[in-house]
Amino acid sequence: MRHAFWLVVTFDAELAEIALRSLRVTLTALVIACIIALPLSALLAVRRFRWRRSVIAILNALMGLPPVVVGLIVYIFLSRSGPLGALGLLFTPTAMIVAQVIIIVPLIASIAHQSLRDLWAEYHDLLISLNVSQFQKMRTLLWDARRALLTAALAGFGRGIGEVGAIMIVGGNIDNATRVLTTAIALETGKGEFALALALGFILIALALGVNLLIHWVGQTERDSRW
Amino acid sequence: MVTELFPLILAGAETSRRGKRLVGPVDLSLDGQGLCVVIGPNGAGKTTLLRLMHGTARLTAGRINWACDTAEARHHQAFVFQRPIVLRRTVEENLTYPLRLRRVAKAVARRSAQEWAERVGLSDLLCHRAGVLSGGEQQKLAIARALITEPALVFLDEPTASLDGRATREIEGILSHAKANGTRLILSTHDMGQARRVADKVVFMLGGKVHETGPATAFFEDAATPEARAFINGDIVE
Numbered sequence: 001m002r003h004a005f006w007l008v009v010t011f012d013a014e015l016a017e018i019a020l021r022s023l024r025v026t027l028t029a030l031v032i033a034c035i036i037a038l039p040l041s042a043l044l045a046v047r048r049f050r051w052r053r054s055v056i057a058i059l060n061a062l063m064g065l066p067p068v069v070v071g072l073i074v075y076i077f078l079s080r081s082g083p084l085g086a087l088g089l090l091f092t093p094t095a096m097i098v099a100q101v102i103i104i105v106p107l108i109a110s111i112a113h114q115s116l117r118d119l120w121a122e123y124h125d126l127l128i129s130l131n132v133s134q135f136q137k138m139r140t141l142l143w144d145a146r147r148a149l150l151t152a153a154l155a156g157f158g159r160g161i162g163e164v165g166a167i168m169i170v171g172g173n174i175d176n177a178t179r180v181l182t183t184a185i186a187l188e189t190g191k192g193e194f195a196l197a198l199a200l201g202f203i204l205i206a207l208a209l210g211v212n213l214l215i216h217w218v219g220q221t222e223r224d225s226r227w
Numbered sequence: 228m229v230t231e232l233f234p235l236i237l238a239g240a241e242t243s244r245r246g247k248r249l250v251g252p253v254d255l256s257l258d259g260q261g262l263c264v265v266i267g268p269n270g271a272g273k274t275t276l277l278r279l280m281h282g283t284a285r286l287t288a289g290r291i292n293w294a295c296d297t298a299e300a301r302h303h304q305a306f307v308f309q310r311p312i313v314l315r316r317t318v319e320e321n322l323t324y325p326l327r328l329r330r331v332a333k334a335v336a337r338r339s340a341q342e343w344a345e346r347v348g349l350s351d352l353l354c355h356r357a358g359v360l361s362g363g364e365q366q367k368l369a370i371a372r373a374l375i376t377e378p379a380l381v382f383l384d385e386p387t388a389s390l391d392g393r394a395t396r397e398i399e400g401i402l403s404h405a406k407a408n409g410t411r412l413i414l415s416t417h418d419m420g421q422a423r424r425v426a427d428k429v430v431f432m433l434g435g436k437v438h439e440t441g442p443a444t445a446f447f448e449d450a451a452t453p454e455a456r457a458f459i460n461g462d463i464v465e
């Protein structure tokens with residue numbers, strides 16, 4: 001335990017690298033997932049198209065998709081003989097990002113859709129009366145629900161940063177290349193290096209909490225200055 | 228350039244939902260003069276008729292014709308709902324919203340918002356969240372937001388239904404000011420006192436149909452139908 005603390009306090013270079021990689025992979029995946037999920041959820045809220053219900057049901061079902069399975073599917077697609085094998089992405093951080101995007105898009109879209117749907121019910125008559133375009137409707141909803149969307153993004157981040165299974169499969173846990181906090185913890189624990197595993201665990205928790213607090217603080221200051 | 232919306236003509240206009248006729252058939256013609264009040268008991272179809280004219284309820288039979296193109300006419304209309312709908316934004320942002328939709332520059336929109344806030348007595352609340360305002364303040368906000376684009380016609384659905392006497396008088400003041408500036412108003416109410424105070428023309432609705440229409444003075448002094456007379460006297464009309 002003491003050793004674990006020591007490793008964190010001295011800020012071991014290798015630890016730092018692993019932590020930064022974790023953060024980079026998950027934050028990139030989060031940004032991409034938000035770019036996909038938020039407009040999609042807004043569209044599902046404001047537009048009555050034929051497959052709307054099915055899309056929502058699928059999203060909700062995908063939310064419960066086991067990450068390991070996602071990892072497996074991405075692996076098959078990216079492996080040398082797979083349809084996207086030519087890209088040579090397997091065992092790279094990009095592959096890990098792809099897997100994480102697939103895991104968190106349904107989560108963010110489902111949570112976001114719920115709050116956007118409620119807001120749409122509230123705004124519906126007004127926006128229809130003002131004759132606003134589809135795009136403006138979505139923009140208004142996304143902007144006015146931004147705090148709830150932040151929470152959705154946080155949930156996505158939490159799911160991504162703590163995820164092991166998919167990343168292990170498509171990233172391969174290669175030292176100096178695709179090793180991130182969670183896969184390193186799994187490895188070190190397996191080797192019986194509990195001090196190192198614990199140190200990595202501390203950092204993981206600190207990162208998760210830190211990003212949460214940061215985002216909350218951003219939301220907070222915004223509220224103070226505007227409301 | 229002022230677009231002329233009137234006369235508005237409804238011919239056999241109906242709206243139904245799941246095979247049930249909510250309103251109609253309605254034959255009605257409104258010219259460009261004065262303030263028109265739609266009265267009638269609860270469930271008579273006042274809200275639905277206003278929505279139908281505004282174009283937010285589906286016309287399932289008949290015609291509604293404006294003097295100009297319908298889309299063009301819609302652009303010059305605004306609607307104030309029975310229960311005020313405010314955006315989850317500040318009072319100022321609520322007021323600038325319709326202007327910003329019309330690509331009015333930010334600075335111009337803000338100045339206009341301040342002016343209108345002043346006019347309806349919300350100046351002190353400009354940077355408050357609209358959701359924390361009282362019902363009366365929200366309604367005033369909704370009215371100011373409707374008037375801010377200087378529409379040719381504003382529909383108001385029972386704008387003072389849940390307000391006390393003072394707030395009602397304030398709102399009637401705002402409305403008569405708008406009317407003096409040439410804005411056409413069509414409002415629904417079941418407050419007979421208000422109808423008498425503001426109406427130039429009355430449309431009396433009953434059971435989803437227009438039961439009687441006429442100039443306000445004639446209607447209140449000597450309504451043609453017994454139902455209208457009973458309603459004016461405050462009796463229950465079936």
Ligand SMILES: Nc1ncnc2c1ncn2[C@@H]1O[C@H](COP(=O)(O)OP(=O)(O)OP(=O)(O)O)[C@@H](O)[C@H]1O
Binds near residue numbers: 267268269275276
């Ligand atoms: N979307 C809808 N679906 C089904 N029925 C509806 C719908 N909208 C209105 N109605 C029905 O149509 C009738 C007229 O409703 P409307 O809201 O126009 O009445 P109103 O005169 O405005 O009443 P109030 O004075 O209570 O506001 C009512 O019986 C109502 O139940």
Ligand SMILES: [Mg+2]
Binds near residue numbers: 273309
């Ligand atoms: Mg009504």
